[in-house]
Amino acid sequence: SDPDLVARAHAARQALGSNAFVLGHHYQRDEVIEFADVTGDSFKLARDAANRPDAEFIVFCGVHFMAESADILTAAHQQVVLPDLAAGCSMADMAAIGQVEEAWDTLVEAGVAEDVVPITYMNSSAAIKAFTGRHGGTVCTSSNAEVALNWAFAQRPQAKVFFLPDQHLGRNTAVRDLGFSPDDCVVYNPHKPMGGLTVEQLKNARMILWRGHCSVHGRFTAENVATVRRRVPDVNVLVHPECTHEVVSQADQVGSTEYIIRTIQAAPAGSAWAIGTELNLVRRLAKAHPDLKISYLDRTVCYCSTMNRIDLPHLVWTLESLAAGRPVNRIVVDPDVAHWARVALDQMLALPG
Ligand code: 13P
Ligand code: SF4
DSSP states (O other): OOHHHHHHHHHHHHHHGGGEEEEEETTSOHHHHTTOSEEEOHHHHHHHHHTOTTOSEEEEESOHHHHHHHHHHSOTTOEEEOSOTTOOOTTGGGOOHHHHHHHHHHHHHTTOGGGEEEEEESSSOHHHHHHHHHTTOEEEOTTTHHHHHHHHHHHOTTOEEEEESBHHHHHHIIIIITOOOGGGEEEEOTTSGGGGOOHHHHHHOSEEEESBOOTTGGGOOHHHHHHHHHHSTTOEEEEOTTSOHHHHHHOSEEOOHHHHHHHHHTSOTTOEEEEESOHHHHHHHHHHOTTSEEEESOTTOOOOTTGGGOOHHHHHHHHHHHHTTOOOSBOOOOHHHHHHHHHHHHHHHTSOO
C-alpha cells in the first residue's frame, strides 16, 4: 500500500487515541486489518462493539448490517462510522422488510404463525432484526446458529423456525447439527404468491427458509470439493456454513470465520487444507502459516466486493475526518427499529455458550 497513506493512517489513529475503536471483520483487506484494534467474526465484533463504552467513535471496517448492529448495541453518546457507505451485503439485501411482513401474513393465514419462531442471521437489515424481536425470535450468527435453533425448538414441541435470510446457513444447521432431514425444510420465495408453497407444506415444515444466499459462498460447488480431493491427497476441506448444503455435506469441517482461523492455528505442521470462504481471509491464513499447505477451494471465487470497498484511502479519510472533529458516514438506526432489533440482539447475546 501507499506509504504516504500508511503514515497518515498511523498519525490520525494516534491523534484519536482511545477516543476511537477500530473493528475489522476477517474479510477485510490486509491494509485495513493492520489498523484494527480488534478483528473477529460477526458475533465477536458485535460483542466487542458493545463493550467499549469509553470510545466516542466506533469505526466499523466491515459491512452495513454490522455497523447498524453496533449502533444498536452501543450507548447513545457513541457514534458508529462505516468508512464507505456503499459497503452493503447482497445477502442482507435479499430480504426487504415489506416482503418479510407479507410472508408473516401468509404464515398467519395458513394458520401456522403461532408455532413459528423467527430467527434472523446477523446478515440482515436492522428492520428485519426488529421484526424478529417483535415476534419473540432471536438473531444468530454462523457461530451460534445451532444454539439459536435449539433454543427455538425448546420453546414448544411443535415449533417451526422461520429462518432469514440465508437458506444455506438455516438448512446446514438444521440438517448437520440438529439431525433434521432436508425434507423438513421448505424454501419461501418472496417473489411468488404464498412464497411458492402450499398450506400443507407450511404445516409440515420444521424450517421455513428465506430464499437468500451469499453470492461469494454460493459459488463453491461439490465438484470443487471432488477436484481438490483428487489433486491433493489427504486434504482437509474446511468451509463456511454459507456454502450450499451439497458443499457442506462433502466438507470435513464447517464453521464461522473465527472457527476457520482457530482450526488452521491448531492444524498439525505439513497438513493440507482447502478453504471455502472469502479470499482475503484465506490469503492471510496461507501467509501466516507457511508450514501448512493451504489452497483456495475454487480459484475463480474471489473477494466479497462490498467488504473490499473499505480500503486504505477510505479508512484514512474517515480517521482524519474524525480527528479533525468532522465525523463522516455515521450509521444511525431509527429509535423504534433499534429498540426491537435490540430485543433480538440481546436475546442472541443471552444464548448459552
Ligand atoms: P462470520 O464472520 O460470522 O463467519 O460471517 C461471515 C460473513 O459472511 C459476514 O458477512
Ligand atoms: Fe454478504 Fe457474502 Fe459478503 Fe458476507 S461474504 S458480506 S454474506 S456478500
